[in-house]
Amino acid sequence: MNFLKKITRRSFIKKGIIAIVSLELIYLFVNLLRKSGDAQTPANLFEAGDIDLFEKGKVYPYSSELFYLSCLKDGGFLAISTKCTHLGCTVNFQKKEDKFLCPCHASAFNKHGEVLAPPATRALDLYPITISKNKIWVDTSKPQRRNKYDQSQITYA
Ligand code: FES
Structure with missing residues (x-):
């Protein structure tokens, strides 16, 4: 039982880390797209x-x-x-x-x-x-x- 709790906790922590890293990557990707869009389209002209x-x-x-x-x-x-x-x-x-x-x-x-x-x-x-x-x-x-x-x-x- 204790073993299952550890696995569940480890699994939970892994999933949490993966979720945080994924969100960071998505945020960086969206910002990159936004910046490249500004340079290519004359939005501020x-x-x-x-x-x-x-x-x-x-x-x-x-x-x-x-x-x-x-x-x-x-x-x-x-x-x-x-x-x-x-x-x-x-x-x-x-x-x-x-x-x-x-x-x-x-x-x-x-x-x-x-x-x-x-x-x-x-x-x-x-x-x-x-x-x-x-x-x-x-x-x-x-x-x-x-x-x-x-x-x-x-x-x-
Ligand atoms: S402001 Fe003097 S000539 Fe135009």
Whole structure:
């Protein structure tokens, strides 16, 4: 009888340990899946829209997200910050003049965000773009400071 109690106790402890280890493994596995899912799907990015919606040579405002999406003549994209690099006022895109103008001290920038007129001395910041499943995603959490424009900053489909 005492022997049976020991076996039962041992068996119970073994099953308990197996259950705890199994739960730990399941927890680790679920966390791994969650992390890999974040990296592969653009869950924390802003969806700007289907790539076919954008006309070449046009600029699209996303005021709530603080950027303009510039669809360049060659089909590339730039997500340009609305924040002037002089003192931080919000720049406006002027269709007729085809450039960004700052209402505070009259700095001007072209569709690439390059400075056309001072007092700003460096290009407008950019937000990283990802093109996935024919959609444009903009990571508005990471504005990229830059001194000037260069072609490597453009994102193509
Ligand atoms: S804040 Fe834009 S020109 Fe001064």
